[in-house]
Amino acid sequence: MTAPSTAPAPSSGPRRGGRWIEHWDPEDETFWNTTGERIARRNLFFSVLSEHIGFSIWTLWSVLVLFMGPEYGxxxxxxxxxxxxxxxxxxVVRVPYTFAVAVFGGRxxxxxxxxxxxxxxxxxxxxxxxxxxxxxxxxVGLLAGVGGGNFASSMTNINAYFPLRKKGWALGLNAGGGNIGVPVxxxxxxxxIGANGRPRVLLGIYIPLILLAAVLAFRFMDNLEKVRNDTGAAQDAARDGHTWIMSFLYVGTFGSFIGYSFAFGQVLTNQFGRTPLQAAYLTFIGPLLGSLIRPVGGRLADRWGGARISLYTxxxxxxxxxxxVYASQQKSLGLFVPVFVALFVLSxxxxxxxxxxxxxIFHTKALARGLTGEAAAAYGRRLSGASMGLIGAVGALGGVGINLAFRQSFLSYGSGTGAFVAFLVFYAACFAVTWAVYLRKPAGATSPAASAAEKEPQLGYAEV
Incomplete structure (x- = not known):
C-alpha cells in the first residue's frame, strides 16, 4: 500500500479513483530517504516488467520472420x-503514450x-x-507497434519519481530492463525452434504473461497527482532546439539498438547463409548485452557527464x-558476429x-534562467518529461531507417555493405553534433566581456 505520509487527506480536494499520491518531492532528501525511495523503487520494478513485455511484443516479428520459411512465400x-x-x-505511438501518463496516471x-x-x-x-x-x-505486424509505445510512457512516468541525481541510474535501469525483452x-x-515448435507456441507463451503484467501493475503501482498533461510544456519542448538535437543523437543510439535487433537475424540468414536455428543461436547475444549495459551507461553519465560518455560511444x-564494412565485404562471419555484438554493447x-x-540539459537551462532549488527541478521535470516522448519517437525512427537501408542494400548489392557505409557516416555526424553543441567551449567563453547570453547555452552542458 501507499505510505500514509503520501496519501491525500479526505478534505484535500477531488481525488480520482485508484492509487493516487498527491505529495511527491524527490529532491527533498528527508522525504526521499524516509518515504520516496521505497515507493519509487516499487513503481520502477513493475514499470520495468510491463515495458519488458512490451519490447518483446514489439520485436516479436524480428523472431517470427525467422520461422517463416519458403512456404510462406x-x-x-x-x-x-x-x-x-x-x-x-x-x-509513432510513443508520442501519445508519453502524454497518456498525465491523462490516465502512470499506474x-x-x-x-x-x-x-x-x-x-x-x-x-x-x-x-x-x-x-x-x-x-x-x-497484423503493424499492431505489434503498440509495444514500442510502452517505453515512452514508462520513461515519462519513472522520470517523475526520481531525483535528478539518480535519474541516470533509474532511467537506465528502466530502459535496460525493457530493452532486455528483445533478447528474451x-x-x-x-x-x-530447437524443439521443432511452431510460431504459435511462442505467441501462446506471451498471452498469460501480458495478463500477469497488467494485474501486477494494477495491484502494486501508483499514480502521481503532480504529473499533469501540460500542453504548454509539450509546445515549449517542441520549440526547444535541444529536443531535436537530442532526438538526432538518440537515433544514433536507441535507433541503432532497435534497428539492429530487428535486422541481425535477417542479415545472418540472407548474407551469410545461416539457417533460422543457426541465426537464433547468435541473434540474442547482442541485444542481451546491449540491454544489460544500458544502466551502466546511465551510471557513467551520472558520474562523468552524459555528453562525454555519448561522445566516446x-x-x-x-x-x-x-x-x-570490411567483414561484410570479406564475408567473414567470424569477424562480423563479435564486432556486431560490440556495436550492440556500445549502442x-x-x-x-x-x-x-x-x-x-533542461535543469541546466533552468539554472541559466536564475531558477534554484525546487523551482529549477520543477522546470527541468516539466520540459524533460514532455520532450522524452518526442525524443523517444524520433529515436525509434532510426530503427525504421536501419531496416529500410538494409532492404535497399540487399536489393542493390546483395549484401548489407552499403547500409553499413551509410551508418558509418551517420555516427560521424552524431560525434560532430555532440562535440559542437555540448562539449565545445565557445570562443569567448573565458573573456570577461562575454555576455550572459553567450555563456548561457554552455552552462554545465559538459556535465549533463
Whole structure:
C-alpha cells in the first residue's frame, strides 16, 4: 500500500479513483530517504516488467520472420519491409503514450497499455500459417507497434519519481530492463525452434504473461497527482532546439539498438547463409548485452557527464561499423558476429548516456534562467518529461531507417555493405553534433566581456 505520509487527506480536494499520491518531492532528501525511495523503487520494478513485455511484443516479428520459411512465400525484401513498418508504428505511438501518463496516471496507463498488448499477440496467433497473404501479415505486424509505445510512457512516468541525481541510474535501469525483452523473446524462440515448435507456441507463451503484467501493475503501482498533461510544456519542448538535437543523437543510439535487433537475424540468414536455428543461436547475444549495459551507461553519465560518455560511444560505434564494412565485404562471419555484438554493447551504453542528458540539459537551462532549488527541478521535470516522448519517437525512427537501408542494400548489392557505409557516416555526424553543441567551449567563453547570453547555452552542458 501507499505510505500514509503520501496519501491525500479526505478534505484535500477531488481525488480520482485508484492509487493516487498527491505529495511527491524527490529532491527533498528527508522525504526521499524516509518515504520516496521505497515507493519509487516499487513503481520502477513493475514499470520495468510491463515495458519488458512490451519490447518483446514489439520485436516479436524480428523472431517470427525467422520461422517463416519458403512456404510462406516472402522474399528477404518483404521481411525487411515488414519489420520496418512494425518499427515505424512503435515510433509513432510513443508520442501519445508519453502524454497518456498525465491523462490516465502512470499506474492506470501501465495497466491499459499492458492490456493492449493482447491485441497484436492474439491477432498474430490467428494468422500465423502458410498461405496467409503478405498484406495480412503486414497489417497484423503493424499492431505489434503498440509495444514500442510502452517505453515512452514508462520513461515519462519513472522520470517523475526520481531525483535528478539518480535519474541516470533509474532511467537506465528502466530502459535496460525493457530493452532486455528483445533478447528474451529471441531466447524463447531459440528454445522453440530447437524443439521443432511452431510460431504459435511462442505467441501462446506471451498471452498469460501480458495478463500477469497488467494485474501486477494494477495491484502494486501508483499514480502521481503532480504529473499533469501540460500542453504548454509539450509546445515549449517542441520549440526547444535541444529536443531535436537530442532526438538526432538518440537515433544514433536507441535507433541503432532497435534497428539492429530487428535486422541481425535477417542479415545472418540472407548474407551469410545461416539457417533460422543457426541465426537464433547468435541473434540474442547482442541485444542481451546491449540491454544489460544500458544502466551502466546511465551510471557513467551520472558520474562523468552524459555528453562525454555519448561522445566516446559514437567514436566506438564508428570504429565498429568500419570493421563491419570490411567483414561484410570479406564475408567473414567470424569477424562480423563479435564486432556486431560490440556495436550492440556500445549502442546500449549510448542509450543510457543520451537519455541521462535530457533532464540534465533542461535543469541546466533552468539554472541559466536564475531558477534554484525546487523551482529549477520543477522546470527541468516539466520540459524533460514532455520532450522524452518526442525524443523517444524520433529515436525509434532510426530503427525504421536501419531496416529500410538494409532492404535497399540487399536489393542493390546483395549484401548489407552499403547500409553499413551509410551508418558509418551517420555516427560521424552524431560525434560532430555532440562535440559542437555540448562539449565545445565557445570562443569567448573565458573573456570577461562575454555576455550572459553567450555563456548561457554552455552552462554545465559538459556535465549533463
Amino acid at each position: 516472402l522474399t528477404p525484401a518483404d521481411k525487411f519491409l515488414l519489420t520496418s513498418m512494425v518499427t515505424l508504428v512503435g515510433a 492506470n496507463w501501465t495497466v491499459i497499455s499492458a492490456g493492449l498488448l493482447l491485441v497484436p499477440t492474439v491477432a498474430a496467433f490467428a494468422v500465423m500459417e502458410p498461405g496467409t497473404s503478405f498484406t495480412t501479415f503486414l497489417l 523473446i529471441q531466447l524463447i524462440a531459440l528454445a522453440i 559514437y567514436v566506438g560505434m564508428g570504429a565498429a561499423t568500419a570493421v563491419l 546500449g551504453l549510448g542509450n543510457g548516456s543520451t537519455f541521462k542528458m535530457i533532464p540534465g
